[in-house]
Amino acid sequence: MKDRVIIVTGGASGIGESASIKLAERGVKVVVADINYDGANDVVKAIKKSGNEAVACKVDTSSKDSIQEMIDFTVETYGTLHGIFNNAGIGAMTPFLDLELKDYQKIVDINQTGVFLGIQLVAKKMKELGTKGAIVNTASIYGFVGAETSAHYNATKAAVVSLTKSAAQALTKEGIRVTGIAPGFTKTAILEAVPEDMLKALEQFHMRGKLLTADEVADVAVFLFSDESVAVNGSTVLADDGYLAFK
Ligand SMILES: NC(=O)c1ccc[n+]([C@@H]2O[C@H](COP(=O)([O-])OP(=O)(O)OC[C@H]3O[C@@H](n4cnc5c(N)ncnc54)[C@H](O)[C@@H]3O)[C@@H](O)[C@H]2O)c1
Numbered sequence: 001m002k003d004r005v006i007i008v009t010g011g012a013s014g015i016g017e018s019a020s021i022k023l024a025e026r027g028v029k030v031v032v033a034d035i036n037y038d039g040a041n042d043v044v045k046a047i048k049k050s051g052n053e054a055v056a057c058k059v060d061t062s063s064k065d066s067i068q069e070m071i072d073f074t075v076e077t078y079g080t081l082h083g084i085f086n087n088a089g090i091g092a093m094t095p096f097l098d099l100e101l102k103d104y105q106k107i108v109d110i111n112q113t114g115v116f117l118g119i120q121l122v123a124k125k126m127k128e129l130g131t132k133g134a135i136v137n138t139a140s141i142y143g144f145v146g147a148e149t150s151a152h153y154n155a156t157k158a159a160v161v162s163l164t165k166s167a168a169q170a171l172t173k174e175g176i177r178v179t180g181i182a183p184g185f186t187k188t189a190i191l192e193a194v195p196e197d198m199l200k201a202l203e204q205f206h207m208r209g210k211l212l213t214a215d216e217v218a219d220v221a222v223f224l225f226s227d228e229s230v231a232v233n234g235s236t237v238l239a240d241d242g243y244l245a246f247k
Pocket of ligand 1: 009010011012013014015016033034035036039059060061062087088089090091110138139140141182183184185186187188189190191214
């Protein structure tokens with residue numbers, strides 16, 4: 001993966017932070033993109049301290065203009081582009097009957113439309129540049145099942161699973177492989193809103209009886225960017241320590 005240029009959205013924290021560090025360790029020039037610019041900068045500093053290459057970029061993945069600016073910034077900085085980890089996302093916990101339309105639309109804008117635009121705009125730029133590579137999208141185990149307190153979140157993640165299939169069909173002929181990753185419950189900032197007793201109960205649904213770490217999930221994402229995973233295309237790989245094997 002040496003000298004490939006890959007954008008990681010949600011790169012300031014959790015799974016995206018870990019994936020940024022791991023991709024950079026493999027020689028990738030990483031654009032650490034996040035709505036939290038200071039956090040992205042901290043990740044870049046850590047990557048550079050290890051002698052690897054990265055640059056920070058502010059992005060709001062709910063905005064088409066912002067995503068396009070991120071892509072243009074990437075090409076201005078590194079001269080090329082080989083893929084994106086569409087990973088930025090927000091969580092949600094609202095009982096189904098209390099769900100307001102504005103909250104539903106907000107999560108769709110970030111978790112779903114942001115992923116669609118990330119795939120499409122990056123693929124258009126790669127076609128223009130004549131580069132080949134890979135796109136990985138972060139879904140969730142919740143993209144495969146329902147949950148009464150996060151219907152909107154689950155719907156966006158199911159959409160990511162579906163978009164991954166359609167985009168792979170459209171983009172393989174352009175030399176772009178598109179895959180997804182579906183983490184189980186992973187110890188990151190996104191779970192801070194989940195009550196401790198609920199998290200404890202969720203641990204038991206993972207085969208090892210504990211939550212995943214961001215590093216464990218990021219390892220799978222890095223594999224999906226690597227040439228060792230050419231056999232995987234259009235599918236969303238479960239990184240869930242067996243969570244869905246129980247369901
Ligand atoms: N942690 C879990 O249990 C879990 C499980 C399944 C899926 N996921 C998914 O993994 C992805 C990464 O989440 P995480 O667990 O690392 O959480 P996290 O909160 O640590 O990281 C999410 C990052 O996304 C950024 N972000 C949020 N909104 C943004 C926007 N509009 N534009 C740009 N950046 C934005 C945040 O600033 C943050 O840095 C998300 O898509 C999440 O839905 C997480």
